[in-house]
Amino acid sequence: MIVVGGGIVGLTTAVVLAESGRRVRIRAREPGERTTSAVAGGLWWPYRIEPEELVGEWALASLAVYEELAARPDETGVRMVEGVHGETALDGLGAWAARVAGLRVATAEEYPGAGLWARLPLIDMPAHLRWLRGRFVAAGGAVEARTVSDLAAVDARVVVNCTGLGARELVPDPSVRPVRGQLVAVENPGVTTWLTSVDHAGSESTYFMPQPGGLVLGGTAEEDVWSMTPDPVIAEEIVKRCAAVRPEIADARVLDHRVGLRPARPAVRLERELLPGGRVLVHNYGHGGAGVTVAWGCAQQAARLATG
Known part of the structure; x- marks a missing residue:
């Protein structure tokens, strides 16, 4: 089984698959520390991502994982930090917001306008990506620095496409x-x-x-x-x-x-495609500005598609 892509989505998906007992390799042109994920602000919050009806569940699944990882911030790079989303109201959010513990209207002292106070995961991305890679390798995974130019030609029975913006040319998918x-x-x-x-x-x-x-x-x-x-x-x-x-x-x-x-992308692409010879290609890309926020929820669903 090969996961193509070494950013937050690819690494997290590979960890979930490897820890379920599968033999997994990551094939990526660049290490995680040189991907878009490495320069992300790192705050958990559904931002610039669709479809809303699925994003909430993916985000909440990820939130549960990050809350556990925050118990070891020096190791995982994840901390729970207080802050305010300015110009944001509860009635403008999806149903997922009701399940975020402590999310409330900000006081005038906390923010001068309309806003929401929350204590959320804030992730030091370079540290977290290094930790994910170490967790993947500890689960028996291997990382290959190789460029993939044709998903259908990858030498594995199951291929998981986590190439982010690269999917525009690789799939090809001009909607990315x-x-x-x-x-x-x-x-x-x-x-x-x-x-x-x-x-x-x-x-x-x-x-x-x-x-x-x-x-x-x-x-x-x-x-x-x-x-x-x-x-x-x-x-x-x-x-x-x-x-x-x-x-x-x-x-x-x-x-x-x-x-x-x-x-x-207009909506995250998270689906299974059959290739010639009975091989399987799972797409997991198009996460916009919320790859960190939905990484674990999407990884869990991608793993079900890859192994089901």
Whole structure:
């Protein structure tokens, strides 16, 4: 059994399969630390992902796993951290929200406008990806640094396609499109909570997330933009938006500029396809801005499709 793709979705799917007793190999062009997953903000929350009726269950299944992993943050990279989703109301969320423990309307002291307070998993992605890879190898899995150019030609009875944006050319699936996200990492001036304020109608958002390596500031959601080069003007605007909420951010030393391309699709593709000779191809891609949020739920369903 071969899982193609080494980002958060591919690694998590491979872990679930390997720990169920299957012999699994990951075949990926790049290690997890060089994928889009590695530059993600890392906050659990269903964002820019469809279909809503399925996303909730996938997200809640993942939340349960992350809550367990948060007991070992130094090992797993997962912590439970308090924060506020600004400009967000309970009645604008799906049924899944009622099952998120402690989710409530933010007080005026916590946020000046309408918002929701929550204590959610915040994941240090480079650390978590390394941990997932180690867990996979410990379960008997193997990782191969190889480029796959034809899914049907992969030498395995079962192939699981977790190639994210790569599925656009590999499947091919032209409905997979990039949504560019730019972030700025700065020295943390003492911020201990996260905050998001997302304009779903536009390409700009405001968020900051305290990670062990610094405070991650965002962000953008630029549809059909492929550039991986950080734009200094956008970076300056990101810092200004975050500093308008927490003024101490304005003088924080910049550590890094990051860009990732979210693999957007009208809806996640999670389905089984039969190949010639009785072989099976399972697709698990198109998670947009919520690959981290649904990784375990989607991995569990992909494993059922792969082994059923």
